[in-house]
Amino acid sequence: xxxxxxxxxxxxxxxxxxxxxxxxxxxxxxxxxxxxxxxxxxxxxxxxxxxxxxxxxxxxxxxxxxxxxxxxxxxxxxxxxxxxxxxxxxxxxxxxxxxxxxxxxxxxxxxxxxxxxxxxxxxxxxxxxxxxxxxxxxxxxxxxxxxxxxxxxxxxxxxxxxxxxxxxxxxxxxxxxxxxxxxxxxxxxxxxxxxxxxxxxxxxxxxxxxxxxxxxxxxxxxxxxxxxxxxxxxxxxxxxxxxxxxxxxxxxxxxxxxxxxxxxxxxxxxxxxxxxxxxxxxxxxxxxxxxxxxxxxxxxxxxxxxxxxxxxxxxxxxxxxxxxxxxxxxxxxxxxxxxxxxxxxxxxxxxxxxxxxxxxxxxxxxxxxxxxxxxxxxxxxxxxxxxxxxxxxxxxxxxxxxxxxxxxxxxxxxxxxxxxxxxxxxxxxxxxxxxxxxxxxxxxxxxxxxxxxxxxxxxxxxxxxxxxxxxxxxxxxxxxxxxxxxxxxxxxxxxxxxxxxxxxxxxxxxxxxxxxxxxxxxxxxxxxxxxxxxxxxxxxxxxxxxxxxxxxxxxxxxxxxxxxxxxxxxxxxxxxxxxxxxxxxxxxxxxxxxxxxxxxxxxxxxxxxxxxxxxxxxxxxxxxxxxxxxxxxxxxxxxxxxxxxxxxxxxxxxxxxxxxxxxxxxxxxxxxxxxxxxxxxxxxxxxxxxxxxxxxxxxxxxxxxxxxxxxxxxxxxxxxxxxxxxxxxxxxxxxxxxxxxxxxxxxxxxxxxxxxxxxxxxxxxxxxxxxxxxxxxxxxxxxxxxxxxxxxxxxxxxx
Numbered sequence: 121x122x123x124x125x126x127x128x129x130x131x132x133x134x135x136x137x138x139x140x141x142x143x144x145x146x147x148x149x150x151x152x153x154x155x156x157x158x159x160x161x162x163x164x165x166x167x168x169x170x171x172x173x174x175x176x177x178x179x180x181x182x183x184x185x186x187x188x189x190x191x192x193x194x195x196x197x198x199x200x201x202x203x204x205x206x207x208x209x210x211x212x213x214x215x216x217x218x219x220x221x222x223x224x225x226x227x228x229x230x231x232x233x234x235x236x237x238x239x240x241x242x243x244x245x246x247x248x249x250x251x252x253x254x255x256x257x258x259x260x261x262x263x264x265x266x267x268x269x270x271x272x273x274x275x276x277x278x279x280x281x282x283x284x285x286x287x288x289x290x291x292x293x294x295x296x297x298x299x300x301x302x303x304x305x306x307x308x309x310x311x312x313x314x315x316x317x318x319x320x321x322x323x324x325x326x327x328x329x330x331x332x333x334x335x336x337x338x339x340x341x342x343x344x345x346x347x348x349x350x351x352x353x354x355x356x357x358x359x360x361x362x363x364x365x366x367x368x369x370x371x372x373x374x375x376x377x378x379x380x381x382x383x384x385x386x387x388x389x390x391x392x393x394x395x396x397x398x399x400x401x402x403x404x405x406x407x408x409x410x411x412x413x414x415x416x417x418x419x420x421x422x423x424x425x426x427x428x429x430x431x432x433x434x435x436x437x438x439x440x441x442x443x444x445x446x447x448x449x450x451x452x453x454x455x456x457x458x459x460x461x462x463x464x465x466x467x468x469x470x471x472x473x474x475x476x477x478x479x480x481x482x483x484x485x486x487x488x489x490x491x492x493x494x495x496x497x498x499x500x501x502x503x504x505x506x507x508x509x510x511x512x513x514x515x516x517x518x519x520x521x522x523x524x525x526x527x528x529x530x531x532x533x534x535x536x537x538x539x540x541x542x543x544x545x546x547x548x549x550x551x552x553x554x555x556x557x558x559x560x561x562x563x564x565x566x567x568x569x570x571x572x573x574x575x576x577x578x579x580x581x582x583x584x585x586x587x588x589x590x591x592x593x594x595x596x597x598x599x600x601x602x603x604x605x606x607x608x609x610x611x612x613x614x615x616x617x618x619x620x621x622x623x624x625x626x627x628x629x630x631x632x633x634x635x636x637x638x639x640x641x642x643x644x645x646x647x648x649x650x651x652x653x654x655x656x657x658x659x660x661x662x663x664x665x666x667x668x669x670x671x672x673x674x675x676x677x678x679x680x681x682x683x684x685x686x687x688x689x690x691x692x693x694x695x696x697x698x699x700x701x702x703x704x705x706x707x708x709x710x711x712x713x714x715x716x717x718x719x720x721x722x723x724x725x726x727x728x729x730x731x732x733x734x735x736x737x738x739x740x741x742x743x744x745x746x747x748x749x750x751x752x753x754x755x756x757x758x759x760x761x762x763x764x765x766x767x768x769x770x771x772x773x774x775x776x777x778x779x780x781x782x783x784x785x786x787x788x789x790x791x792x793x794x795x796x797x798x799x800x801x802x803x804x805x806x807x808x809x810x811x812x813x814x815x816x817x818x819x820x821x822x823x824x825x826x827x828x829x830x831x832x833x834x835x836x837x838x839x840x841x842x843x844x845x846x847x848x849x850x851x852x853x854x855x856x857x858x859x860x861x862x863x864x865x866x867x868x869x870x871x872x873x874x875x876x877x878x879x880x881x882x883x884x885x886x887x888x889x890x891x892x893x894x895x896x897x898x899x900x901x902x903x904x905x906x907x908x909x910x911x912x913x914x915x916x917x918x919x
Contacts, residue, residue, distance in 0.1 A: 125682065126615040127858060130795040133607045134626060135356070135600065144356040147312035147328045148388045155314070156185055158377050158387035159233035160370060161223040161240050162396060163215035166251070166466040166823030167262065168244035170214055170222070177239035178225060183232035186380045187240070189223045193376065196342045200334075200366045200471075202572055204273065204433035206265060209342065209372045214247065216264055216431035217466050218823050219396030221369045226377040226385050249466050251823055253403055253428025256463035264431060264464035273429055273462040274437045276444055276750055280516035281455030286420035290411025292495045297408075298484040300890040301816040302428070303401035304394070305473055306835045309358025311397065312388040313371045315378035323379070324351045327371055330360040330599050331638030334571065336631040338367035339375055354629030360601040361807070362473040363399040365640045366434065370397070395817065395828035399471030402439060402462075403428035404480040410488045414496055416503045418489075420455035421447060425481065427462045430469040435476070436462040438567075438753055442477030445754030447485055448515030450526040450562040450761050451507040456516050466823050472640060474807055475563065475868040480890070486559040486873030490880065499543070500877070501534055501558050504763075508560075511851065518746030522758055523861070525787030525851035529763035530560060532785035532847045537765045543881070551884055553770040557877025560763045561869025565789075565853070565862035566643030568744035568755030577738040578643070579636040581651040583613060583659045585733040589701075589724030591623040592659065597636030598628045598648045603864055604796040605644045609652050611792055612857060616656035618680030619719050642862035645792060646758060649857035651737035659735025666726040667717075670697065684716040692717065697725055757855040760866040762786045764805070766874035767842075770882045775898030777813060777879065779842035782871065786846070789853035789861035798846040801867045805844050808871025810835045814891050 138144045175187045190210040197205040211220050223240050227233035248262035255261050256271040264271055287293065314326040323345055329335050332352040340347045357364070370387055377385040389397065405426040411419040425443050429436040444458035475482075493500040505527060513521045534540065543556050570576055582595040594613050600606040610624045617624075627633060636648060660680060667685065668675040677688045685692070694717045701721045702711060712718045726733050744755035764784040770777050782805050791797045814834040818826040827833045852859035872890070880886055885900035 124615060126611050126621060128791055128794060131611065131621055131793065133604055134610050135606060146309055146356045146358060147314055147326050150314050150326060150355065150386070152314070152316070152384045155384040155386055156226040156228060156377070156381060157230045157233045158224055158226045158374055158385045159230070159237050160221055160373060160387065161237045163211065163218060163220040163222055165215060165244055165246060166218050166249045167247040168215050169247060170211060171243040171245055173223060174241040175223065178236040181232065181236050181239060183228040184225055184236045185228070185383065186226040186377055187223065187236065188373070188376060188380065192380070194342065194344055198338050198342050198367065199433050200435050200571060201433065201437045204437055207369065207432050209369055209376065215244070217468050218825070219468055220431065221373065224373045224377060226381055249823055251465055251467060251819060253426055253463050253465055254405060256465055257461065264466060268464060271464045273433050273464055274440050276440055276458060276460040278444060278456070278458040278517065278748065283420045283422055283455045283457045286455040287411055290419040291414045292492055293409060293411040294488065294491060295407065295409040296484060296488050296491070297406060297888050298480060298487065298890070299405045299888065300403055300480045302403045302467065302470060303473065303811055303815045304398065304817055304833055305361040305363040305400045306830065306833065307359030307361055310389040310391060310394050311364060311368065311370060312386070313374040314384060314386040315375040316384045317378045317382065321345065322349045322351070323375055324353065325371060325375055326353045326355055328357050328364060329354055330365045330601050330640060332597055332599060332629055332631045333635060333637050335367040335371060339372065342372055343375060343379070352631045354599055357599070357601040360639060362476060362640065363471055365472055365638065366399065368397060391830060392828040395825050396468055398430065398468035399434055401473040401811070402470040406481055406484045408484050408488055410485070410492060412492045412496065416493070416496060416498050416506045418451055418453055418507050421453055421485065422457045423447065423481070425460040427460070428465050428467065428470065429462050430465060430467040432469045434469045435472040439472065439477035441750050441753035443481045445517055446478040446563065447481055448517040448519055449521065449759065450509050450524060450560060451504065452509055452513070454516055467819065474804065475865045476641065478563065479811070479868060479872065482561045482869045483872040483876060486561070486870065487876050490557070490877045501530060501539055504558070504560055505530055517754070518751060519754060519759065522855055523789060523851040523853040524759065524761055525849040526560060526562065526761045526763070528849045528851070529761060529785035529787055532849060533558065533763045533765045533783050536845065536847060537783050539765060553772050553882050555770070555878040555880070555882025556765060556767050557874045557879070557881055558763065558765050559870035559873035559877060560761065561866065562759050562761035563862060563866030563869060564641055564754065564756035565646045565758040565760055565856065566741070566756055567641040568741050568757070569752050570637055577635055577740045579648045579651045580634040580738040581648065581655040582634060583655040583735040585659055585663065585723045585726065587727045587732060589727065590720035591625065592617065594624060594626045594652065595633040596626070596628045596648060596652070597631055597634040598644055599636070599639035600628055601639050603639065603800065604793065605639065605648065607796065608645055608649060608792050612649055612652045613656045616653055617660050619683050642760070642865045645860050645862065646856045647739045649792070649860060650739040653857045654737030655735040657735070658737065659733055662730065662733050662735065663722050663726045666729045667722055670725065680719055683719045685719070685722050686716070697721055758789065758853045758861040760787055760789070760862040762867045762870050764870035764874045766878040768875065768878045768882060770879065770897065772883065772901060775894035775901060777892060777897060779809065781843050781845070782809070782874070783845040784847065784867060784870070785849050786863055786867050787849040787851045788863040789856045790850050790859035791848050792858070792860050794848060797848055797863050800863045801846040802844045804865070804867035805871050806836055806841060808868045809875065812872040812875040812890065812892055816891055
């Protein structure tokens with residue numbers, strides 16, 4: 121049993137009641153006096169020069185207060201990475217995808233704003249359209265941006281170890297491919313922003329963002345406002361998953377309209393605009409060649425990847441690095457070669473979605489491990505156990521495993537599912553439609569460096585003790601987007617200070633409160649949790665120092681537990697302290713009594729002696745990175761890992777998949793809140809299952825989205841979800857607060873390959889294109905019947 125009173129428990133979320141009873145205020149719920157409504161004119165064509173824009177009729181419409189185009193902006197480029205700033209608030213010379221921002225209006229009501237958009241006349245000169253990421257680098261392909269040769273946003277070329285020598289020593293080598301489709305984040309709350317600009321030049325933006333810090337910086341840069349005069353506030357957010365992790369043109373437009381009109385302005389996307397803005401999962405084209413020895417030792421991996429990123433860079437630089445770097449583990453792999461290309465097309469922009477850059481690459485590699493295990497007659501789970509890394513190991517691309525419970529995760533799902541007795545052995549498939557598949561994966565616990573070059577702290581936290589005594593307020597810029605970070609901050613604070621959770625209030629998601637880089641790369645628990653623990657320890661120390669001074673008891677003999685001060689080895693004479701407190705609170709019906717000094721009395725005394733008690737904490741990772749170009753991407757203070765077993769049934773006549781169960785184990789280091797860890801695991805499994813089976817953004821030949829709504833873009837509902845079992849593994853990460861590390865993104869890594877491997881176990885069929893629609897599955901089944909154990913796009917050889 122642990123000695124914690126709050127941590128590692130199942131306390132309710134601090135925001136649960138407000139959400140359940142409907143009191144939670146989201147950005148679109150906000151209405152302020154004098155507010156105008158903004159609307160954006162999007163390009164109806166995928167690629168064209170802008171010849172002219174006539175806004176005269178829109179400006180003349182009664183109720184319209186502003187009409188903006190590129191002529192009204194400062195023409196400052198922005199984006200995610202400073203090395204690839206390639207976006208402007210409005211298109212200036214040409215449009216690059218259906219949905220590109222051309223103009224905007226602000227009006228007294230939404231209807232007038234939409235009518236004004238219809239009155240803006242834009243003349244386009246059509247240009248050749250590029251919609252196929254595989255054609256983007258071909259000679260003669262249409263150029264999306266003049267500055268990017270062969271439409272390449274970023275390319276990565278890594279070679280670790282000696283792949284050629286390892287290939288020569290490998291006993292079995294195979295090559296496989298896997299491609300996916302662009303996907304949407306499918307969060308419930310569309311993007312929304314409300315901007316206010318006052319007479320002193322201060323801009324406040326309320327936004328449904330994951331990253332108030334980066335939005336704050338981009339607003340200041342693009343709109344040329346001093347950073348200290350910009351404030352970004354994140355109200356309640358209805359999901360993000362990555363697409364809300366950067367400043368958008370919509371947020372900039374909302375702010376600019378407020379500045380131009382001098383009145384508050386709000387813009388909220390409809391669902392089609394969410395799809396057009398995208399910034400969700402890339403389309404991936406992976407090809408891998410992997411070799412193993414007869415004993416199951418992995419010899420090498422050679423990996424080629426093309427990523428269709430759409431019209432602008434967004435997170436593309438990081439995405440293409442992550443697609444390669446996160447294959448360095450969790451298996452011992454001494455020889456790895458990676459060639460990755462992130463290319464532009466005339467489609468909506470892809471960005472960072474849960475499991476950033478690494479999900480489809482992980483899927484193909486885990487499928488290859490299963491097929492290679494079959495080649496040598498080894499159980500696929502045993503092959504993984506044979507190659508798994510351990511705590512203290514370093515990957516070939518210099519990622520340090522300061523803790524790694526990968527073996528424990530694999531063993532946990534093996535035991536819980538009865539794998540050894542139930543899984544088909546060797547290469548003889550029942551082909552009866554029932555299958556089990558296993559897969560593993562790992563992910564960062566926060567990016568090692570900020571997006572821009574800086575020595576900035578990644579987060580700061582202040583904990584202010586109430587001057588009246590008794591309670592504390594946590595002040596953090598962390599983004600609570602539904603993942604439970606506010607609850608985590610409250611739990612750590614309560615644990616360290618020794619007070620009940622109900623005496624902790626959390627204020628978060630406000631750039632005026634503190635620095636916090638935001639909710640991305642599974643960073644908040646490790647990084648902001650660190651800063652919170654430090655701040656709580658600082659506040660606790662200040663309070664106990666005052667008590668030590670007033671009572672003469674040594675500081676190290678004092679402790680706070682369950683809201684009371686405890687003394688080790690002696691008694692405390694606190695009669696004078698209580699007398700003063702009671703005197704201050706004469707007439708109050710509830711007064712402290714008993715043989716222990718309360719936290720309320722102790723914290724009030726600290727204020728009387730020292731003034732306001734504010735505990736301060738911060739976190740900045742230690743120097744990370746390797747000795748090669750691009751080593752900074754993929755570095756992290758810690759890595760989480762997961763293993764999953766998927767069980768399914770396939771209708772052999774229709775190709776329809778019915779999921780029976782997914783059993784997952786995740787090493788989160790230490791579970792701050794066990795219920796929230798399980799919820800994150802289940803959410804990741806659900807999201808991975810959707811991407812495996814049904815999610816796909818569809819386009820026509822003109823680059824228009826055909827299913828830009830949640831009726832035709834299919835995601836799993838409660839009716840589609842099988843039972844999910846979550847097993848918590850705790851490896852106690854030395855770099856994490858109380859040993860904690862990530863769970864939010866890493867738990868999605870094994871889901872897709874576990875399903876693919878279960879499908880192969882059930883049918884003997886390999887599908888090389890996601891999602892696994894019944895049509896694709898049925899084609900693969902028919903092919904497998906005629907060519908056993910061989911799928912589209914794979915070759916095998918025995919050396």
